[in-house]
Amino acid sequence: MAELSRGSLSLRRISKNDQRAFIAATRQSRSLHQPWIFPPVSPQRFRAWLDNEERRERYLVWLQDESAPALVGYIGINELTWGVFENGCLGYWVNAPWAGQGHMKQALELLVSHVFKRRERRLHRLEANIQPGNVGSRRLVEHLGFRLEGLSPRFLKLDGVWRDHERWAVTREDWSARPRRTP
């Protein structure tokens, strides 16, 4: 069942039953994803990745066309922290056939609005850590109203290499004050 939806786009929690569709999509999308992100591309890695469920929420983004739902992408909220922080770190990608069509912007709008509004596990801040050369991801969060907070040198080890990341963030207050485009 869809957990969040708007129009033909929906976000549902990922499960081990999604393995086949997930891996087919990540294998097909390697040249779009790397070197920015390295999602699992084998059943073994998928299972190991999914086993680590602590302090995370993971969603698949689906698009309902006339025939069947298409797996458009993924959004994870990682490193969830409560107490005085109420913070999470976003990870996301679209799958290759769906890039550049506005789906990730729409999916993030839906999820960010939800986690800032919901009654339980409501967050106060979300961050996205982005490699400086990742023009598409920077543009995406900038257009969503995230603020560039600074550069974190050698921040994440991806594919065996410590990589610099820019820290972009948005608070609940920023989000509710952001200008909305009229359709």
Ligand SMILES: CC(C)(COP(=O)(O)OP(=O)(O)OC[C@H]1O[C@@H](n2cnc3c(N)ncnc32)[C@H](O)[C@@H]1OP(=O)(O)O)[C@@H](O)C(=O)NCCC(=O)NCCS
């Ligand atoms: C970054 C990524 C998620 C964007 O997804 P997308 O669905 O193609 O983005 P959208 O179509 O929703 O575009 C959102 C905005 O970003 C802009 N944008 C997206 N990709 C862009 C690119 N490569 N270059 C310039 N602008 C880009 C769009 O023009 C759009 O601008 P708008 O708000 O003015 O309309 C996708 O390119 C991707 O999966 N990249 C590889 C994985 C990755 O980098 N993940 C993030 C790691 S931090």
